Amino acid sequence: MNDRERLLEQSWMINAEAWTKSVRENQIESRKIATDQAILDEINRFDPKRVLDVGCGEGWLVRTLGMQGMEVVGMDGSLELINKAQSAGGGHFVHLNYSDLTKAPSRLGSQFDVIVCNFSLLSEDISTILQSLAPLLSADGVILIQTLHPFSVAQHDRYEDGWREESFTGMGEGYKSSMPWYYRTMGSWLNEVQADGHLKLLHCQEPINPTTGKPLSLLITVTKNTN
Numbered sequence: 325m326n327d328r329e330r331l332l333e334q335s336w337m338i339n340a341e342a343w344t345k346s347v348r349e350n351q352i353e354s355r356k357i358a359t360d361q362a363i364l365d366e367i368n369r370f371d372p373k374r375v376l377d378v379g380c381g382e383g384w385l386v387r388t389l390g391m392q393g394m395e396v397v398g399m400d401g402s403l404e405l406i407n408k409a410q411s412a413g414g415g416h417f418v419h420l421n422y423s424d425l426t427k428a429p430s431r432l433g434s435q436f437d438v439i440v441c442n443f444s445l446l447s448e449d450i451s452t453i454l455q456s457l458a459p460l461l462s463a464d465g466v467i468l469i470q471t472l473h474p475f476s477v478a479q480h481d482r483y484e485d486g487w488r489e490e491s492f493t494g495m496g497e498g499y500k501s502s503m504p505w506y507y508r509t510m511g512s513w514l515n516e517v518q519a520d521g522h523l524k525l526l527h528c529q530e531p532i533n534p535t536t537g538k539p540l541s542l543l544i545t546v547t548k549n550t551n
């Protein structure tokens with residue numbers, strides 16, 4: 325793990341309180357407008373029985389799906405966030421970071437119909453994580469990845485892969501640390517999720533803000549490549 329990745333993980337321990345407040349008090353505009361509903365609709369399209377929420381944070385998605393009757397496992401590298409998720413209930417929670425996940429993925433269980441990464445793939449190497457998750461899928465299982473839309477950043481920055489800094493401006497109060505995260509262009513996302521041939525693209529959506537007409541996120545659905 326390099327220094328940026330260490331700082332990335334640490335930021336979710338330091339900002340756990342502020343992040344939980346932002347999510348639970350609906351302080352993130354894009355989530356209210358479109359992205360929460362977009363991920364729920366895409367999950368429900370597959371009518372899953374078992375779901376794995378990778379980087380589940382304080383657990384809103386686990387709780388929402390649990391209330392719909394799904395069996396949900398949430399995992400996260402921030403002990404502070406996993407404790408908050410656990411206290412609120414709704415599923416089974418595991419404290420694990422991605423580097424330990426890649427060493428022993430079966431710790432999370434298997435036969436998941438949907439594995440969801442909702443704004444939680446933030447580091448440079450995501451293909452190793454996705455490769456470790458692929459064997460945990462059921463026969464027709466899918467992995468859903470929702471992320472910041474590449475064009476929203478490109479409007480005021482270079483359109484090229486690289487590390488950036490998130491300061492959480494406009495997401496609520498109380499953030500004590502910024503977060504390094506790895507920006508990818510659209511092409512880079514589409515190549516990365518299919519790297520090494522373990523997974524193939526099923527489809528790709530771009531939920532938009534109906535007022536501005538601008539994309540709010542990129543939502544990629546992949547499945548096991550059986551060819």
Ligand SMILES: C[S@@+](CC[C@H](N)C(=O)[O-])C[C@H]1O[C@@H](n2cnc3c(N)ncnc32)[C@H](O)[C@@H]1O
Nearest residue numbers: 336379380381400401402420421422442443444
């Ligand atoms: C933006 S939050 C999203 C949380 C949740 N998925 C949601 O939709 O509210 C990113 C999450 O990814 C987790 N995360 C980031 N890097 C991680 C890593 N290396 N190992 C485990 N979890 C990680 C963080 O702890 C944090 O909970």
